[in-house]
Amino acid sequence: MEHYNMNLNLKVWRQKNKNTKGTFKMYRVENISSEMSFLEMFDVLNEQLIKDGESPVAFDHDCREGICGSCSMYINGKPHGPWQANTTCQLHMRAFKDGDTIVVEPWRADAFPVIKDLMVDRSAFDRIIQAGGYISVNTGNAVDGNTLPIEKQKADDAFAAAMCIGCGACVAACKNSSAMLFLSAKVSHLALLPQGAPERTTRVQNMVAQMDKEGFGSCTNTGACEATCPKEISITNIARLNSEYIAASFAD
Amino acid sequence: MTWKQVFTSSVGKKLVMGFTGIFLVLFLIVHVGLNACIWAAAYDPADQGQMFNKAAHFMGSNVLPRILEIGLFAGFFLHIFQGYLLTLENRKKRSIGYDVAYADGSKWYSRSMAILGTLLLMFLVMHIYHFWTPSRLGGMGTVQPLEEVYYNGIKHHNLYAEMRDVFVGNTLIVAMYVLACGSLAYHLLHGFQSAFKTIGIHNKKINGLIHSVGVGFSIIVPLLFALMPLSFYFGWIK
Numbered sequence: 001m002e003h004y005n006m007n008l009n010l011k012v013w014r015q016k017n018k019n020t021k022g023t024f025k026m027y028r029v030e031n032i033s034s035e036m037s038f039l040e041m042f043d044v045l046n047e048q049l050i051k052d053g054e055s056p057v058a059f060d061h062d063c064r065e066g067i068c069g070s071c072s073m074y075i076n077g078k079p080h081g082p083w084q085a086n087t088t089c090q091l092h093m094r095a096f097k098d099g100d101t102i103v104v105e106p107w108r109a110d111a112f113p114v115i116k117d118l119m120v121d122r123s124a125f126d127r128i129i130q131a132g133g134y135i136s137v138n139t140g141n142a143v144d145g146n147t148l149p150i151e152k153q154k155a156d157d158a159f160a161a162a163m164c165i166g167c168g169a170c171v172a173a174c175k176n177s178s179a180m181l182f183l184s185a186k187v188s189h190l191a192l193l194p195q196g197a198p199e200r201t202t203r204v205q206n207m208v209a210q211m212d213k214e215g216f217g218s219c220t221n222t223g224a225c226e227a228t229c230p231k232e233i234s235i236t237n238i239a240r241l242n243s244e245y246i247a248a249s250f251a252d
Numbered sequence: 253m254t255w256k257q258v259f260t261s262s263v264g265k266k267l268v269m270g271f272t273g274i275f276l277v278l279f280l281i282v283h284v285g286l287n288a289c290i291w292a293a294a295y296d297p298a299d300q301g302q303m304f305n306k307a308a309h310f311m312g313s314n315v316l317p318r319i320l321e322i323g324l325f326a327g328f329f330l331h332i333f334q335g336y337l338l339t340l341e342n343r344k345k346r347s348i349g350y351d352v353a354y355a356d357g358s359k360w361y362s363r364s365m366a367i368l369g370t371l372l373l374m375f376l377v378m379h380i381y382h383f384w385t386p387s388r389l390g391g392m393g394t395v396q397p398l399e400e401v402y403y404n405g406i407k408h409h410n411l412y413a414e415m416r417d418v419f420v421g422n423t424l425i426v427a428m429y430v431l432a433c434g435s436l437a438y439h440l441l442h443g444f445q446s447a448f449k450t451i452g453i454h455n456k457k458i459n460g461l462i463h464s465v466g467v468g469f470s471i472i473v474p475l476l477f478a479l480m481p482l483s484f485y486f487g488w489i490k
Contacts, residue, residue, distance in 0.1 A: 011351070024351065074350065074354075076352055077350065077352030077353060077354050077355070077356075078354055078356065078357075079354070103352050105350055105351055105352070108348055108349065110344075110345055110347055111345065173354050173357055175342070175358075176342035176345060177342070177345035177346045178262075178342075178345075208261055208262065208263050209257075209261065211262065212261055212262050215345060216262070216345065217262070217341065217342040218262035218263070218265060218266050218338055218341070218342060219262075219263075219266060219450075220266075220338075220342070220365065220446065221362070221442075221446040221449050221450065222357075222358035222359070222362040222363055222442075223357060223359075223362065224354060224357035224358040225357075226357075227356065227357030227358065228354070228357050235449070236454050236456060236459065237454075239448075239452055239453055239454035239459070240452070240454040242263060242266075242267070242449070242450055242451065242452040242454075243451075243452025243453070243454055244452075245258075245261075245263045245264075246267070246451070246452050248253065249253055249255070249258040249264070251253070
């Protein structure tokens with residue numbers, strides 16, 4: 001692949017903290033390599049800002065390998081940028097051309113308040129998990145691998161749902177700021193497995209209740225979440241969550 | 253979990269939208285089927301709307317359709333009321349919007365159900381005023397009763413003549429009916445398959461089938477409805 005350097009204009013959301021109003025600021029970065037990751041480009045910008053005596057742009061990141069779900073930028077009108085099934089840290093600058101203006105915004109949802117600049121508080125997701133995204137097991141010896149037979153299709157579907165890294169792109173993409181794709185992935189991967197069966201009813205009830213309490217919107221099946229999800233979580237999980245919820249509503 | 257908790261949760265509210273939506277889809281099947289009887293006049297000049305008037309008479313005089321009619325109004329009310337409530341609630345979840353909107357991930361009509369629904373509501377008011385009011389409330393107060401016609405000695409409302417009166421020569425009204433059918437098509441294109449997902453159908457094979465049937469339904473039914481005013485307007489049936 002051809003390597004090239006580029007000069008870019010960045011329109012970046014700057015916000016001091018949760019309680020202040022934010023605004024967009026324009027920055028220029030020069031000599032950006034097409035082989036850099038998007039976050040590395042931001043590292044360059046931040047070094048430049050520090051040198052100029054300005055506060056660096058705060059953004060979330062951790063593994064930079066596309067597996068932790070920390071990075072969270074809304075780039076040119078799409079969570080995690082223009083590539084499909086990709087996280088911001090795995091977005092590379094070859095996606096852009098010399099002279100481009102890139103608009104970078106934080107996830108927008110009242111349930112994800114901005115902490116600073118591009119960094120949002122996603123602890124609402126943690127509280128949804130705490131409400132039921134687990135199985136209760138007694139400690140003891142590890143169970144033999146094949147004592148619980150699981151159909152191949154169910155195991156595959158459960159693994160596909162368990163791919164969710166909880167980055168929140170689904171919420172950012174949804175016109176209703178709904179967390180249903182995230183929630184449905186978490187409910188599905190446990191509902192599909194025998195280990196999840198004992199808490200199946202209470203799990204979906206409690207997790208939906210917590211999601212509503214956190215202030216996420218409801219799902220209108222537009223499919224924007226599925227289209228932007230870096231792990232390609234299927235919207236079918238939302239339909240499965242709905243059926244789990246209906247079944248749970250008839251439980252005593 | 254109490255029923256109240258179920259139906260006040262975000263998933264429960266959507267269930268109401270899904271179930272009422274499917275109920276209204278069933279209503280459309282009955283409605284389009286009965287109304288298609290107007291085309292009997294195209295094949296048999298002696299029909300003069302007789303087949304359609306008899307079908308309409310059956311719906312208006314039989315107790316079962318009358319009971320279902322109450323359910324239908326309740327279904328409409330719930331679907332519209334809940335739809336607006338959810339739209340307003342969902343809009344409040346993002347106080348600061350994006351500078352660049354995310355448009356690629358979803359279809360415009362999936363994001364515009366409230367606007368399409370509002371167009372349909374406006375049409376519904378006009379449509380009820382044109383046909384339901386004179387048929388059911390004709391003679392009460394200032395409402396003009398419908399013309400009457402006798403088949404085998406039984407008195408029928410001449411709704412066929414009413415359709416002719418409403419559509420023939422009324423370009424604006426016919427255009428509004430056709431526009432409403434367009435809104436219905438796009439509303440159904442999203443709503444049909446979405447309703448089944450909302451009520452929990454997650455089998456991929458069935459979902460594929462529902463999607464195909466939904467696309468067919470969204471094209472065929474509104475097209476048939478649109479052809480009804482056009483048939484009178486262009487004189488295909490008289």
